Amino acid sequence: MIEITSETCTKCKKCERICPVSGINIADKSISKDCIECHHCGAICSQEAINHKNTIGHTTQNNIQPFDFELLMQQRRTHRIFSTQTVQPQLLKEFIENMRFSPTASNLQSLKFTVVTNKSKLKEVNDLSISTLTKAFNALNSFTVPIMKVLLGKSKVKKMEQSKRKFINKSISNQDMICYNAPALIVIHGQDSPVGMPTHDASIWTGMATLYAELLNLCTCINGYIVNAAKRNKKINEVLHIDKKDQIYAAILIGYPSVKFKSKVERKMPQVSFIAD
Numbered sequence: 001m002i003e004i005t006s007e008t009c010t011k012c013k014k015c016e017r018i019c020p021v022s023g024i025n026i027a028d029k030s031i032s033k034d035c036i037e038c039h040h041c042g043a044i045c046s047q048e049a050i051n052h053k054n055t056i057g058h059t060t061q062n063n064i065q066p067f068d069f070e071l072l073m074q075q076r077r078t079h080r081i082f083s084t085q086t087v088q089p090q091l092l093k094e095f096i097e098n099m100r101f102s103p104t105a106s107n108l109q110s111l112k113f114t115v116v117t118n119k120s121k122l123k124e125v126n127d128l129s130i131s132t133l134t135k136a137f138n139a140l141n142s143f144t145v146p147i148m149k150v151l152l153g154k155s156k157v158k159k160m161e162q163s164k165r166k167f168i169n170k171s172i173s174n175q176d177m178i179c180y181n182a183p184a185l186i187v188i189h190g191q192d193s194p195v196g197m198p199t200h201d202a203s204i205w206t207g208m209a210t211l212y213a214e215l216l217n218l219c220t221c222i223n224g225y226i227v228n229a230a231k232r233n234k235k236i237n238e239v240l241h242i243d244k245k246d247q248i249y250a251a252i253l254i255g256y257p258s259v260k261f262k263s264k265v266e267r268k269m270p271q272v273s274f275i276a277d
């Protein structure tokens with residue numbers, strides 16, 4: 001709910017220019033029904049002439065230096081060996097609530113979160129994901145591979161066969177290869193919609209959450225296997241008590257670390273192109 005107060009407005013029109021939906025007309029002080037409530041208008045108004053009922057205070061200078069952020073990124077690692085220490089549900093609730101500032105396309109904020117800390121549920125998700133993905137990988141066999149090579153090209157099918165081999169080998173040697181006995185799993189889901197970009201919203205949330213978790217001395221493992229399994233088997237929604245119309249966009253295991261990584265590892269330099277004057 002946004003309101004323009006006429007007494008202080010100087011008609012500088014900064015609010016009109018910054019509005020992502022061109023929804024402000026300062027001449028008649030109207031706000032379009034397309035307003036996405038991002039409140040950029042009020043946040044730049046030097047006269048405080050635009051009020052939003054959900055304003056939570058003035059911005060302050062943050063003291064995080066670029067080096068701090070670079071170090072945080074370099075030192076974050078995926079964890080696959082978790083301590084047996086449980087993560088308190090209240091902490092997970094606050095974690096997810098504090099993450100609400102993660103950006104969402106059109107400010108839709110449509111993602112839903114299901115947190116699993118129940119050990120037998122986690123095991124069920126683990127086992128169901130393994131059986132679902134094993135079945136999917138087994139569709140890649142001596143009958144289908146030659147046809148797929150014609151349809152998709154040899155190199156693509158070779159990569160798919162490599163993924164299958166890695167997955168099957170790992171599932172034989174590690175029966176907890178999906179959930180790694182982590183104490184908690186956060187599943188991010190929602191209903192697909194013609195507006196918004198929920199898959200991207202969930203990926204951005206997940207990326208930010210991995211860094212936030214580090215600062216709380218928690219550790220994480222982003223989990224693509226659960227997402228892929230859920231695409232193929234709606235039973236995963238059922239096990240997680242998630243509406244079957246919902247799509248699972250992302251999953252992240254979270255817990256306390258049981259190992260300490262001593263070294264930082266270099267990553268490939270990205271290929272960057274410029275189009276400049």
Ligand SMILES: Cc1cc2nc3c(=O)[nH]c(=O)nc-3n(C[C@H](O)[C@H](O)[C@H](O)COP(=O)(O)O)c2cc1C
Nearest residue numbers: 076077078079080177178203221222223224225226
């Ligand atoms: C989208 C995405 C999906 C991933 N899925 C899994 C997964 O299902 N299981 C797993 O053990 N690691 C998974 N990972 C972790 C990656 O393997 C890991 O990020 C990568 O090897 C780099 O290691 P680092 O995170 O320690 O830097 C995933 C990472 C991303 C970004």
